[in-house]
Amino acid sequence: MVREENKAKKGVRPQPPGRIKIIKALKILLKEKDFNSITWAEIAKTAEVNEGLIYKYFKDSRNLLHQVLEEYLEQYMKEIEFALKGIDGALNKLRKFIWSQINACNADKVFSRILTLEVRNFAGYYSSQSYKIIKQYDNILLDIIKEGVQKGEIRDDISPGNIKRIIFGAAEHLCLPGIVFNREFSPDALTEDLCKLIFPGIEKT
Amino acid sequence: MVREENKAKKGVRPQPPGRIKIIKALKILLKEKDFNSITWAEIAKTAEVNEGLIYKYFKDSRNLLHQVLEEYLEQYMKEIEFALKGIDGALNKLRKFIWSQINACNADKVFSRILTLEVRNFAGYYSSQSYKIIKQYDNILLDIIKEGVQKGEIRDDISPGNIKRIIFGAAEHLCLPGIVFNREFSPDALTEDLCKLIFPGIEKT
Amino acid sequence: MVREENKAKKGVRPQPPGRIKIIKALKILLKEKDFNSITWAEIAKTAEVNEGLIYKYFKDSRNLLHQVLEEYLEQYMKEIEFALKGIDGALNKLRKFIWSQINACNADKVFSRILTLEVRNFAGYYSSQSYKIIKQYDNILLDIIKEGVQKGEIRDDISPGNIKRIIFGAAEHLCLPGIVFNREFSPDALTEDLCKLIFPGIEKT
Amino acid sequence: MVREENKAKKGVRPQPPGRIKIIKALKILLKEKDFNSITWAEIAKTAEVNEGLIYKYFKDSRNLLHQVLEEYLEQYMKEIEFALKGIDGALNKLRKFIWSQINACNADKVFSRILTLEVRNFAGYYSSQSYKIIKQYDNILLDIIKEGVQKGEIRDDISPGNIKRIIFGAAEHLCLPGIVFNREFSPDALTEDLCKLIFPGIEKT
DNA sequence: CATGAATGAGTGTTCATTCAT
DNA sequence: TATGAATGAACACTCATTCAT
Numbered sequence: 001m002v003r004e005e006n007k008a009k010k011g012v013r014p015q016p017p018g019r020i021k022i023i024k025a026l027k028i029l030l031k032e033k034d035f036n037s038i039t040w041a042e043i044a045k046t047a048e049v050n051e052g053l054i055y056k057y058f059k060d061s062r063n064l065l066h067q068v069l070e071e072y073l074e075q076y077m078k079e080i081e082f083a084l085k086g087i088d089g090a091l092n093k094l095r096k097f098i099w100s101q102i103n104a105c106n107a108d109k110v111f112s113r114i115l116t117l118e119v120r121n122f123a124g125y126y127s128s129q130s131y132k133i134i135k136q137y138d139n140i141l142l143d144i145i146k147e148g149v150q151k152g153e154i155r156d157d158i159s160p161g162n163i164k165r166i167i168f169g170a171a172e173h174l175c176l177p178g179i180v181f182n183r184e185f186s187p188d189a190l191t192e193d194l195c196k197l198i199f200p201g202i203e204k205t
Numbered sequence: 206m207v208r209e210e211n212k213a214k215k216g217v218r219p220q221p222p223g224r225i226k227i228i229k230a231l232k233i234l235l236k237e238k239d240f241n242s243i244t245w246a247e248i249a250k251t252a253e254v255n256e257g258l259i260y261k262y263f264k265d266s267r268n269l270l271h272q273v274l275e276e277y278l279e280q281y282m283k284e285i286e287f288a289l290k291g292i293d294g295a296l297n298k299l300r301k302f303i304w305s306q307i308n309a310c311n312a313d314k315v316f317s318r319i320l321t322l323e324v325r326n327f328a329g330y331y332s333s334q335s336y337k338i339i340k341q342y343d344n345i346l347l348d349i350i351k352e353g354v355q356k357g358e359i360r361d362d363i364s365p366g367n368i369k370r371i372i373f374g375a376a377e378h379l380c381l382p383g384i385v386f387n388r389e390f391s392p393d394a395l396t397e398d399l400c401k402l403i404f405p406g407i408e409k410t
Numbered sequence: 411m412v413r414e415e416n417k418a419k420k421g422v423r424p425q426p427p428g429r430i431k432i433i434k435a436l437k438i439l440l441k442e443k444d445f446n447s448i449t450w451a452e453i454a455k456t457a458e459v460n461e462g463l464i465y466k467y468f469k470d471s472r473n474l475l476h477q478v479l480e481e482y483l484e485q486y487m488k489e490i491e492f493a494l495k496g497i498d499g500a501l502n503k504l505r506k507f508i509w510s511q512i513n514a515c516n517a518d519k520v521f522s523r524i525l526t527l528e529v530r531n532f533a534g535y536y537s538s539q540s541y542k543i544i545k546q547y548d549n550i551l552l553d554i555i556k557e558g559v560q561k562g563e564i565r566d567d568i569s570p571g572n573i574k575r576i577i578f579g580a581a582e583h584l585c586l587p588g589i590v591f592n593r594e595f596s597p598d599a600l601t602e603d604l605c606k607l608i609f610p611g612i613e614k615t
Numbered sequence: 616m617v618r619e620e621n622k623a624k625k626g627v628r629p630q631p632p633g634r635i636k637i638i639k640a641l642k643i644l645l646k647e648k649d650f651n652s653i654t655w656a657e658i659a660k661t662a663e664v665n666e667g668l669i670y671k672y673f674k675d676s677r678n679l680l681h682q683v684l685e686e687y688l689e690q691y692m693k694e695i696e697f698a699l700k701g702i703d704g705a706l707n708k709l710r711k712f713i714w715s716q717i718n719a720c721n722a723d724k725v726f727s728r729i730l731t732l733e734v735r736n737f738a739g740y741y742s743s744q745s746y747k748i749i750k751q752y753d754n755i756l757l758d759i760i761k762e763g764v765q766k767g768e769i770r771d772d773i774s775p776g777n778i779k780r781i782i783f784g785a786a787e788h789l790c791l792p793g794i795v796f797n798r799e800f801s802p803d804a805l806t807e808d809l810c811k812l813i814f815p816g817i818e819k820t
Numbered sequence: 821c822a823t824g825a826a827t828g829a830g831t832g833t834t835c836a837t838t839c840a841t
Numbered sequence: 842t843a844t845g846a847a848t849g850a851a852c853a854c855t856c857a858t859t860c861a862t
Contacts, residue, residue, distance in 0.1 A: 016845075018846065034326050037328075040831080041830090050847060051832090051849090052834075052847085052848070052850095053846080053848075054833095055832085055833060055834075056847085060832075117325050117326040118326050120322050121239050121241075121322040121323050158398045158401060158402055159398070162379060162399075162402075165375070165381070166375040166379065166398075166399060166403070167375075168374075169377050169378025169381070170370070170372075170378075171374070172374050172377075172378070173374025173375075173377070174370050176370065177370075180325070180331065181331075190367070193367045196362070196406060197367075197368065197371055197403060197406035197407065198371070198403060199406065200405035201401060201402040201403055201404065202402065222821090223821070244855085245856075245858085246857090254822080254823090255822060256857090256858090257822080257823065257825095257859075258821085258823075260858070261821080261822080265857080266857080428842075428843070444736050446651060446736075449834080449835065449836085450835075450836060451836090460845070461836090461837090462837085462839080462843080462845085462846095463844075464836095465836090466842080523736070530795070531728070531732040531733050536795065536796075569808070572789060572809075573812065575785070575792075576785040576788065576812055576813070578784075578788050579783075579785040579788025580780070580781040580785045580788075581784070582784050582788070583781065583785075584777060586780070587780075590735070590741065600777070603774070603777045604777075606772070606816065607773055607816035607817065608781070609816065610816040611811060611812040611814065611815040611816050631825060631826090632825085656851085656852080664826080664827090665828070666853090666854085667829095668825080668826060669854095670854060670855075675853075676853075
């Protein structure tokens with residue numbers, strides 16, 4: 001009965017086993033190699049599924065990756081929104097946001113690699129659904145900054161957009177060695193360093 | 206005799222005309238499309254050279270790109286070294302370095318795109334000659350920071366490596382929209398914003 | 411009871427709903443594209459029926475088309491036989507036959523296209539049931555000619571078969587532009603022209 | 616030296632052996648099966664050539680057929696123009712034209728089948744180069760008819776276009792059994808029958 | 821130094837067909 | 842009766858690469 005409820009709530013389609021296997025296979029392969037060098041044949045073989053079946057469920061290979069990405073991003077969006085609840089003050093939210101971002105990078109290196117290194121030079125990426133979700137995610141940070149500016153917590157002589165970019169870029173490059181060489185890193189320590197460095201320049205004096 | 210001079214000037218390689226044409230062709234194509242979707246046939250056609258000839262000079266397509274990259278990077282390295290000469294104080298050098306980096310991004314968007322979006326998830330990139338030059342370039346910034354720490358200009362409670370990463374990441378993401386959508390941007394303004402934001406957190410108080 | 415009646419009227423087959431839907435779907439698709447490029451998947455989708463179901467009723471796709479063709483041809487045969495009733499004289503019948511043929515081409519361009527452009531180079535066409543019906547249809551014209559020869563209305567120094575072919579070919583090519591480019595044309599005018607041209611050479615002098 | 620001259624005159628490109636083999640292979644296969652069911656693999660195998668090579672010389676499979684068709688049609692056009700030279704009077708030309716057409720059908724049944732049964736329902740046929748040549752060929756007949764009308768040899772109360780269609784259609788269907796079942800037939804006899812039948816209705820009385 | 825010709829191994833994609841339920 | 846899921850075999854097409862000349 002609980003199951004029935006879940007279905008109803010989430011509006012989940014029945015999810016045929018082949019589809020699940022394919023997605024799982026892609027995730028496995030993404031751990032081993034970059035997306036561009038993954039072939040349908042490999043996916044099919046890994047999924048123990050017929051090649052043609054992939055086409056049944058996913059229009060093309062990009063579509064398959066985007067669907068997997070979307071799922072991941074939507075999940076992450078929910079988490080970050082949840083994580084920010086109940087936190088008071090723009091700077092506190094900022095710190096939390098940064099930590100979450102770095103932590104997520106550390107927790108799922110495969111997706112981090114895809115999002116930071118692979119997807120950005122895909123052909124249709126900047127008009128994809130995934131990119132839309134990323135923009136929403138960006139806006140969370142942007143809103144925090146704008147709120148801080150409005151409340152006098154954050155300086156107003158740098159555009160919120162540029163502050164946002166600086167933060168994202170700084171966080172990304174702190175994680176980059178970990179992402180590229182698949183090494184563990186400490187979200188706590190990196191967050192600490194990043195905030196120490198940028199907060200003095202962000203706070204309104 | 207003139208030839209001899211050319212040889213001497215340009216370096217060791219004799220630079221046969223076919224080779225030059227191929228490299229030129231790749232540069233043209235890189236302006237239009239991303240490296241991964243450029244084919245030998247296209248290069249040969251653009252270079253007005255036989256396909257087979259490419260093999261005479263370049264082991265494989267990656268090799269070709271790397272050679273082009275190397276050339277570009279070596280050139281840029283020289284420029285940055287020259288640009289930093291005669292500047293006093295770590296923070297002043299830092300500002301100059303940042304400006305040069307952002308300015309270079311703006312000036313040559315093709316190479317910026319390759320370096321920030323494409324090359325990083327190539328298979329052999331991190332053991333390539335190009336990467337070695339990038340590391341050297343990284344070290345220039347690192348040395349500036351270390352010098353600043355040593356002279357008491359820069360705080361010592363954040364590792365120079367992390368400071369370096371924060372600066373590179375921040376600068377990169379400030380340029381990213383311009384790189385991705387091939388838009389012009391103002392190196393002066395972006396440098397100003399970035400320094401305003403990070404210098405308070407970098408300076409030793 | 412009504413059902414029973416329908417059965418009796420339509421013939422032997424019980425005509426299950428799925429079957430009807432499939433046939434209807436094929437007819438719809440034939441209006442849009444040529445038969446060779448219609449896929450099972452499309453038929454099933456258009457019919458709002460499962461792909462596998464088609465196999466219940468039709469051995470293969472050719473079989474399906476032939477059944478649809480047969481239906482159409484049988485219907486047309488009845489009409490032509492009815493139309494020729496009560497007409498006196500071979501030449502009058504000839505004129506009526508020609509008009510009916512051209513009129514049918516104009517009225518149902520889809521089937522005309524199939525019969526004149528598509529079906530003739532199908533593998534098994536010349537041993538199919540459809541071809542048998544076509545032969546019967548051919549024979550109607552042939553019989554008219556033979557009757558005319560016998561009665562001295564039509565010249566006897568050209569074989570009836572060749573006269574038949576000349577008439578069919580001429581009529582077909584008069585309709586061809588209309589069929590190919592799906593344009594309307596006037597059966598009256600074309601019949602008039604055709605008869606004007608061939609009757610002098612057909613009539614016994 | 617003679618060779619050099621030929622090259623220069625005809626403007627012939629060197630014709631690489633692979634290209635020739637491919638065209639030859641297609642011609643062989645066309646004798647056995649209809650064009651639509653011929654695959655690249657078969658052509659390559661028959662030509663004893665790599666599959667990829669076909670793509671080097673011909674953009675796609677349609678392109679390959681069209682090039683072969685064009686060659687054939689251009690050749691035939693030259694022949695018909697030559698054949699009509701020195702013939703006086705529209706009706707005499709007409710007879711010669713008809714005989715040539717029927718004779719060509721008999722002589723090369725493969726191409727006749729393609730032109731009458733296959734090519735007409737190809738997607739891009741009516742905007743292809745082949746179709747343009749066919750139109751030119753059509754116009755030869757049309758011009759003969761127009762000339763006859765002008766000189767008072769041919770009746771003027773049926774449009775030349777319709778006369779043309781009637782002739783082409785009649786001739787085609789006289790040849791059709793031969794084309795379809797690959798049977799020999801007598802151009803002389805068929806021409807005789809056709810002219811006997813249509814000339815009385817064509818001549819101006 | 822440079823070319824034209826040719827190759828082999830793959831690519832994503834499509835399709836008719838089958839089968840358990 | 843009708844369906845969803847899955848399959849296998851082929852399809853046209855592409856590409857980096859080689860080699861004789």
